[in-house]
Amino acid sequence: MNQPLHASHPTTALSVNVNKVALVRNTRHLGIPSVTRAAELCLQAGAQGITVHPRPDERHIRSQDVFELAALMKAWPDREYNIEGNPSQNLMDFIRQVRPHQATLVPDSEDQFTSDHGWSFPQDAERLAPLIAECKALGVRVSLFMDPAPEQMAAARAVGADRVELYTEPYAAAWATPDQAHQLARYRDAAQAALDTxxxxxxxxxxxxxxxxxxxxxxxxxxxxxxxHALIADALELGYAATVQAYLDCIRRGAGDVAANS
Structure with missing residues (x-):
């Protein structure tokens, strides 16, 4: 049932994480802003997917949101639903019930402020292997949240992952500093190592x-x-549609530069 997103989208796809919409909603008991409406507006503007990271404490995305978004995504069969989280916490229950297009497995603790590191091999292989196998048996593609370490990519593949999600905070933190080129090189090398496997x-x-x-x-x-985070923050000023279009334009410019130089 789950088709690769890039069968219809040849360039990098944009999946909008709507966690921060839920965070604002949860400060009151009025049900606004609506997480599903935010997702719908992003999809209408051209986003190719929706991401949620439901944590056990429901500090932002709640269980009901996961299922309501799953229902919404049925009206968008050419878009993807990505659920991320720690498979040792509450993630697998959602995967079993919702069967999203993609499960992104993240090694965060329950009280962690935000995700800040990837899986490590060989130490994480034994516990990940059966969980990855279960996801794939359910028809769910598996992506592992990983640091940009080229030497780890073959192990991620060996444990059964379909993709890796490179954790990009070090790159973002180095933006417009003398370390920017070095960080980009790290991600380039890690991505190439992943592709090679x-x-x-x-x-x-x-x-x-x-x-x-x-x-x-x-x-x-x-x-x-x-x-x-950044996309939802921009949407507070620009609106969802203009913001999604701005991010898609960023992607197109990057992809266009690659095509021009190839």
Whole structure:
């Protein structure tokens, strides 16, 4: 049932993480802003997917949101639903019930402020292997949240992953500093190592309108970027439609630069 997103989208896909919409909603008991309406507006504007990271404490995305978004996505059969989280916490229950297009497995603790590191091999292989196998048996593509470490990519593939999501905060933190070129080189090398092993490449964390084009231009084979905090912050000023279009334009410029130089 789950088709690769890039069968119809040849360039890097944009998946909008709507966690921060839920965070604002949860400060009151009025049900606004609506998470499903935000997702619908982003899809109408051209986003190719929706991402959620439901944590056990429901600090933002709640269980009901996961299922309501799954129902919404049925009306958008050419778009993708990505659920991310720690498979040792509450993620697998959602995967079993919803069967999203993609499960992104993230090694965060329950009280962690935000995701800040990837899986490590060989130490994480034993516990990940059966969970990855279960996801794939359910028809769900598996992406592993990984640091940009080229030497780890073959192990991610060996444990059964279909893709890796490169954790991009170090790149974002280095933007417009003397370390920017070095960080881009790290991600370029990690992505190439992933591609060489047969993995697909996703990316996410602190990507924004300033740094996204250079990332897409420089890092090979990026199939999908998952962007939440910066995109939702921009939407507060620009609106969902204009913001999604601005991020898609960033992606197109990066992809266009690659095509022009190939």
């Amino acid at each position: 047969g993995l697909g490449v996703n990316a996410g964390h602190d990507l924004n309108r300033d740094n996204l084009t250079a990332f897409v231009r420089s890092v090979p084979g990026v199939l999908e970027v998952s962007i939440g």
